[in-house]
């Protein structure tokens with residue numbers, strides 16, 4: 047089973063750790079290097095980087111009832127901490143990402159269009175949208191879409207020469223980011239255009255390698271409250287859902303699907319979770335789906351697992367675990383592949399003394415890296431390296447949800463998404479379907495555009 051035995055007795059696919067897998071070449075990388083053509087040093091190998099060598103003695107920490115070995119010295123050497131801070135930006139004061147970080151996101155994590163068009167983004171990642179590419183003829187005016195790009199670019203301190211290079215590139219195979227995704231449901235066409243959402247500009251690099259990012263102002267306070275409330279409502283008054291009869295309300299109404307105090311047969315089956323999880327219809331959480339996909343620069347939402355909200359009451363926690371799937375689950379031919387990104391959004395504020403932090407055991411130097419729940423901020427990290435062949439899982443991302451203290455003022459609430467390597471088929475709640483959310487996401491994107499235009 048995964049993960050304990052994988053570490054106590056590494057499976058044969060897990061190879062010896064490499065001194066500086068994949069990322070070593072980034073350490074002093076210049077922005078326009080051609081190193082992209084060089085395969086990462088562990089390309090093609092099946093194991094997780096940071097995986098334990100089978101030949102060395104096991105040194106382990108016993109955390110709860112799961113034994114996780116401490117990182118070995120040569121694995122520790124692969125860690126690259128966060129850039130030096132002046133002490134004031136541990137939280138808040140997020141900033142744009144450096145080009146080096148965009149390079150890492152592309153080459154290690156497979157996100158070549160991350161935060162496309164953002165201030166400080168790599169403009170080679172921006173695409174020109176061609177609405178005519180929609181096979182079903184859904185129309186989105188080319189001019190309208192170009193002007194959106196114009197807005198983004200002019201607002202963002204862009205590098206004009208890079209933009210020119212992109213726009214006038216002879217290549218006809220530019221990446222198509224955020225194109226108006228369309229689907230045909232019940233006889234009408236739904237579409238959404240992630241370009242309506244402004245690029246994110248408040249990043250905090252909490253750790254460089256493995257990368258852990260906080261994104262401030264990811265959700266508005268209203269969105270946070272709404273996601274908490276809809277989860278509570280679905281629990282406390284399931285009947286209420288049945289009263290929502292209009293199509294519009296159905297589309298926007300988040301739906302409680304499942305609530306469980308245990309987790310299923312995934313990577314976390316041995317971890318102890320005392321929190322409560324709700325599974326949501328994609329169409330019930332259009333803001334989350336749109337923003338998450340826009341942040342990661344995805345062309346659609348089809349690779350996301352079922353969206354979840356999680357409630358931690360006082361004294362509740364989630365013990366140390368990896369989000370990555372077991373190698374067997376991840377490599378199943380029919381499945382969606384490995385989990386390559388975890389995105390969580392803090393829906394409530396928890397002051398440091400009240401606990402509830404997301405903690406990464408091995409990334410903090412002295413003690414774990416602690417991420418305090420800051421309402422509206424997102425946390426992004428990568429259980430496996432989606433930009434590297436076979437998406438090796440990364441044991442350096444071992445993390446937990448710290449217990450919320452007895453006397454905490456607020457409960458801890460998060461919304462959460464996992465990204466898979468390939469198209470994912472949801473299983474809960476019954477009837478959940480990515481395409482059914484296109485209409486709601488489209489409405490959300492349109493509302494954002496209207497707000498932006500009226501500024």
Ligand SMILES: O=C(O)CCC(=O)C(=O)O
Nearest residue numbers: 364369403404446447460
């Ligand atoms: O609650 C947290 O801070 C972390 C949650 C988590 O790691 C998970 O649900 O996989």
Ligand SMILES: [Fe+2]
Nearest residue numbers: 367368369445
């Ligand atoms: Fe997790």
